[in-house]
Amino acid sequence: MSSETSSQSPKPRVAVVFGGRSSEHAISVITAGAVLRAIDRTRYDVLPIGITADGRWALTADDPERMAISDGALPSVEQIAEPGAGGVLLPIDHGRQEVIYSEPGSVPKDLGDVDVVFPMLHGPYGEDGTLQGLLELSGVPYVGAGVLSSAIGMDKEYMKRVFASFGLPVGPYTVVRPREWENDPAAARKRIVDFAADHGWPLFVKPARAGSSMGISRVDGLAGLDEAVAEARRHDPKIIVESLLRGREIECGVLEFEDGPRASVPAEIPAVSSHAFYDFEAKYIDSAEGIVPAPLTGEQTARVQELAVRAFEAASCEGLVRADFFLLENGEFVINEINTMPGFTPISMFPRMWQASGVDYPELVDRLIQAALRRPTGLR
Structure with missing residues (x-):
C-alpha cells in the first residue's frame, strides 16, 4: 500500500502484543519496543498492548525508549502501562475484531477494530500456540506461526521428533x-x-x-x-x-515471501570465552557478537539454507523462523531447534541475517505484517 493509497483509505491497525507470563517477559518487551520503533506509521495505525507478568492485559505507552535495557535493568510491562489503566479484552466471537477497554465502575469502551495482531511474546503463554488459538477463535489475522507450529516450536522434545520424522538430522x-x-x-x-x-x-x-x-x-x-x-x-x-555436539553454532533465518519461504544468509555464534555456553547473559547483557554472514563455503551455505527451509516446512511454520544448527567437526549439519518468534531487536541475529540478505529492519516488519494480512485464519 503506497502512502498515497493510505491517505485515501483507512490504514490497517496493528495491535502489538508483548510481555506475558513467561520467564522471557523482559525480552518480549525489548523486542516489542524495537518493532514499535520500526513500524511505518504512515502505513499502519498501532495499538500497543502489554500483558503483565501476572497475566493482566493493559494499554501501554507507545514509548519504545522505555522498553529497552537500561543500565543492565530489564524492562517490564508494569513500568509502561498507562497509570491506573483498566483491562484490555480481545474479541472471542468470530468475525468481531474490536478491542474493548474496561475500567472498574466505568462503561467499557470500544477502542476500535484491529486488523492484525503482531504477537511479540516469547515462551509459554504466548509463543506456544495459546495466544494463536485465541486469535483463531476470533478470526483475527496475526503474524507468525499458527497453533500447531507454535506448539511444536516451543516443545523441544516434539520439535526433535517432528524433525526426525521428516529426515532432518538431530543430536542425541x-x-x-x-x-x-x-x-x-x-x-x-x-x-x-x-x-x-x-x-x-x-x-x-x-x-x-x-x-x-x-x-x-x-x-x-x-x-x-x-x-x-x-x-x-x-x-x-x-x-x-x-x-555436547562439538562444532560451530550456525543460525539461519527463514522468511515467508509471496512465493513461499526463503532462507537468509547464515550467521555464526562464536564461542564466548567468558561463558560456558551461549547463555542469557551472553545474548542480552554482554551482547555476544554473531558473525554475519557466517564464514562458510558456498556448499555449506546452500546446505544449511536448504535444511532451514525444510525445518520451516516440517513444522508447518508461517511468517518467520530462526533455525539453529551445529556444524560438526565431520562437516555435517545437525539441527538443534527452531524459534518461531526469535529475538527481533535490530541487533538480534534474525534481523541481522536478513539485513545482510537485502531486507532491512523496517521492510522486515512490513513483510511480516503484509504476510499476516494475506493469510486467512482457520484451517489451511
Missing part, C-alpha cells in the same frame, strides 16, 4: 517428564547418567518449553546434575537433556 537427547522426576527421581537420574555413559559428559540440561537460554545448565559430572535439573524445572517441569 533424552527427556524426563514431570511425573518421572517427582515419583522416582533415582530412576530418572540413572537414565540421565546412562545417557552420559553412552554419549559422554558434559550434558546440557534444559527446560523443554522455554527460550532465550533460560534455565539451561552445562553439567560436567554427576555432582552438578540435581542442581541443574532443579534449575531447569524452575522454568518447566519437563526437561530435556542433550549431549
Whole structure:
C-alpha cells in the first residue's frame, strides 16, 4: 500500500502484543519496543498492548525508549502501562475484531477494530500456540506461526521428533517428564547418567518449553546434575537433556515471501570465552557478537539454507523462523531447534541475517505484517 493509497483509505491497525507470563517477559518487551520503533506509521495505525507478568492485559505507552535495557535493568510491562489503566479484552466471537477497554465502575469502551495482531511474546503463554488459538477463535489475522507450529516450536522434545520424522538430522537427547522426576527421581537420574555413559559428559540440561537460554545448565559430572535439573524445572517441569555436539553454532533465518519461504544468509555464534555456553547473559547483557554472514563455503551455505527451509516446512511454520544448527567437526549439519518468534531487536541475529540478505529492519516488519494480512485464519 503506497502512502498515497493510505491517505485515501483507512490504514490497517496493528495491535502489538508483548510481555506475558513467561520467564522471557523482559525480552518480549525489548523486542516489542524495537518493532514499535520500526513500524511505518504512515502505513499502519498501532495499538500497543502489554500483558503483565501476572497475566493482566493493559494499554501501554507507545514509548519504545522505555522498553529497552537500561543500565543492565530489564524492562517490564508494569513500568509502561498507562497509570491506573483498566483491562484490555480481545474479541472471542468470530468475525468481531474490536478491542474493548474496561475500567472498574466505568462503561467499557470500544477502542476500535484491529486488523492484525503482531504477537511479540516469547515462551509459554504466548509463543506456544495459546495466544494463536485465541486469535483463531476470533478470526483475527496475526503474524507468525499458527497453533500447531507454535506448539511444536516451543516443545523441544516434539520439535526433535517432528524433525526426525521428516529426515532432518538431530543430536542425541533424552527427556524426563514431570511425573518421572517427582515419583522416582533415582530412576530418572540413572537414565540421565546412562545417557552420559553412552554419549559422554558434559550434558546440557534444559527446560523443554522455554527460550532465550533460560534455565539451561552445562553439567560436567554427576555432582552438578540435581542442581541443574532443579534449575531447569524452575522454568518447566519437563526437561530435556542433550549431549555436547562439538562444532560451530550456525543460525539461519527463514522468511515467508509471496512465493513461499526463503532462507537468509547464515550467521555464526562464536564461542564466548567468558561463558560456558551461549547463555542469557551472553545474548542480552554482554551482547555476544554473531558473525554475519557466517564464514562458510558456498556448499555449506546452500546446505544449511536448504535444511532451514525444510525445518520451516516440517513444522508447518508461517511468517518467520530462526533455525539453529551445529556444524560438526565431520562437516555435517545437525539441527538443534527452531524459534518461531526469535529475538527481533535490530541487533538480534534474525534481523541481522536478513539485513545482510537485502531486507532491512523496517521492510522486515512490513513483510511480516503484509504476510499476516494475506493469510486467512482457520484451517489451511
